[in-house]
Amino acid sequence: MKVSEYMSTITEIATPDTPLSQIAKQLATNNVSCVVIIEDKKPVGIITKTDITRAFAEEVPSSTIAEAFMSSKDLICVRTDTQTDDIADLIQKKFVHHLVVVDDKGVFAGVASSWDVAREVSLDAKAFPYNRELWTKPKKVIARSTDKAPVMQ
DSSP states (O other), X not given: OBGGGTSBOEXXXXXXXXXXXXXXXXXXXXXXXXXXXXXXXXXXXXXXXXXXXXXXXXXXXXXXXXXXXXXXXXXXXXXXXXXHHHHHHHHHHHTOXXXXXXXXXXOXXXXXXHHHHHHHHHHHHHHTTSXXXXXXXXXXXEEEEOSXXXXXX
């Protein structure tokens, strides 16, 4: 199954100049585990709850902007047509919980997490021999953002 069929499309986004304090508020307020950093509709980074915890432990000032804190080498992107087995392999091999999903042009499309993969595998087991549409819900792409970040619809 393609990742586009089960990835999270309701995600938190921010721009590279968003302070870590605002990203921490987005994580806590919306009960999500990551914020994707977007520039010109393309992902340039990701900041997770683990990153915010590390920043706090290292006493990084909360006014530090995302661009200065994030590490682009940690950003792993996959295309919308990537298969579940490939997603699971990447998550396991790279020791990450989130993969950023992009379309053919590199535009941000959503996030695939280890939880999404676990849910998908569970649904496949429940759906057989039944119709999987009974177990899934329609997706609409909604990317919430701070006042400074672009809203993608």
